[in-house]
Amino acid sequence: MxxxxxxxxxxxxxxxxxxxxxxxxxxxxxxxxxxxxxxxxxxxxxxxxxxxxxxxxxxxxxxxxxxxxxxxxxxxxxxxxxxxxxxxxxxxxxxxxxxxxxxxxxxxxxxxxxxxxxxxxxxxxxxxxxxxxxxxxxxxxxxxxxxxxxxxxxxxxxxxxxxxxxxxxxxxxxxxxxxxxxxxxxxxxxxxxxxxxxxxxxxxxxxxxxxxxxxxxxLPRKKPRRKTVELLENCAFIFSRDKILLEQQTNSRWRGLWKLPQLDAPNGEPLLQSHYPFTHHRVRLSVFATSKKAARAHCKWHAVDALPAMAAPHLRAVATLLAKRGVAAPVASL
Ligand code: SF4
Structure with a gap:
């Protein structure tokens, strides 16, 4: 043309x-x-x-x-x-x-x-x-x-x-x-x-x-999209004396960042549920109140006013759960 x-x-x-x-x-x-x-x-x-x-x-x-x-x-x-x-x-x-x-x-x-x-x-x-x-x-x-x-x-x-x-x-x-x-x-x-x-x-x-x-x-035309697949992610919210337990990630997408600790066998009703996209997946993140025993390798306590670099969906979950307890959100612009 x-x-x-x-x-x-x-x-x-x-x-x-x-x-x-x-x-x-x-x-x-x-x-x-x-x-x-x-x-x-x-x-x-x-x-x-x-x-x-x-x-x-x-x-x-x-x-x-x-x-x-x-x-x-x-x-x-x-x-x-x-x-x-x-x-x-x-x-x-x-x-x-x-x-x-x-x-x-x-x-x-x-x-x-x-x-x-x-x-x-x-x-x-x-x-x-x-x-x-x-x-x-x-x-x-x-x-x-x-x-x-x-x-x-x-x-x-x-x-x-x-x-x-x-x-x-x-x-x-x-x-x-x-x-x-x-x-x-x-x-x-x-x-x-x-x-x-x-x-x-x-x-x-x-x-x-x-x-x-x-x-x-x-226009523009695009190839048909792959179907979205839902993934479940269950995590623990373990909070004590203004500190929260977080798990450092070792996989490629989040490597080096911190997330709420993964929970293999969740129990009871979640404190919070949210969704976020990940390539052609839709991840349903559920966060449960759990005892300190759920701590896994790579887990560490962090003061809520000095959180390390976190995966954004997990940072948002932490901010919401802390706000419910009257603790200020860790980052102003989430
Ligand atoms: S706005 Fe885009 S579609 Fe419309 S006349 Fe201009 S180039 Fe063409």
């Missing part, structure tokens, strides 16, 4: 709109590749409004790769607490260590070298290359995928190999040689503000005349 698009006119319309309407997001005000990487990793699976305060606190605490590389994993996980998907924080930590060590604290500029950093895939590498170094390289995130699928009226699922390739190819063909940073930001911003998942504002769209979509809300 983009063969038929007058590319120069398309870019000019989009960029003109962006210069007038683009938001001053904190990571757009910097060309520091480390700051761009931090923002991109945080923005994976997390809303912009949630990320902004985390990003600002993070950049104060770990202003450069050397500072982050030197930090302990406990400090890193604590700063990430509440954002979820902790493997992102661990990868960011490892990426900083690689840059500080292997590259003498000089952020690499080459796309294929950036892509070798831990936790950095095709999109993130392209985002750092274009937003920090202004390189003319395509980026396709969820916002851009939606805009392009609609512009192309693409009926192939965007999460299929063929659909993905069509999007990356189009994104590459639309790239300007100069000021790619602005163009990619503009395309992304169009998806965030105008070409939204529901009720796209086609009447206000600066590129409407280039768009082929007849039923934009039906």
């Amino acid at each position: 983009n063969d038929e698009i007058p590319r120069a006119k398309f870019r000019a319309s989009l960029v003109r709109w962006f210069r007038k309407n683009g938001r001053d997001l904190p990571w757009r005000l910097t060309r520091d590749p480390y700051a761009v990487l931090v923002s991109e990793i945080m923005l994976q699976q997390t809303q912009v409004a949630t990320v902004i305060p985390y990003f600002e606190r993070w950049m104060q605490k770990f202003p450069d790769t050397q500072t982050l590389a030197r930090a302990s994993e406990t400090d890193v996980l604590h700063a990430w607490q509440g954002l979820g998907y902790y493997s992102r924080a661990r990868n960011l930590h490892r990426a900083a260590q690689a840059i500080a060590g292997k590259y003498n604290a000089i952020f690499p500029r080459e796309l294929d070298v950036i892509r070798e950093l831990p936790g950095v895939g095709r999109y993130t590498a392209g985002a750092v290359a274009t937003f920090a170094f202004d390189q003319a390289t395509p980026v396709v995130d969820a916002n851009i995928a939606r805009v392009l699928a609609r512009l192309l009226d693409l009926q192939t699922p965007v999460d299929s190999r063929a659909g993905g390739e069509a999007l990356w190819k189009t994104a590459g063909e639309l790239q300007p040689k100069r000021e790619a940073r602005i163009f990619n930001s503009a395309l992304m911003e169009l998806g965030a503000l105008v070409c939204t998942p529901r009720a796209p504002k086609c009447g206000q769209c600066p590129v409407a005349k280039f768009c082929r979509a007849t039923n934009p809300e039906s």
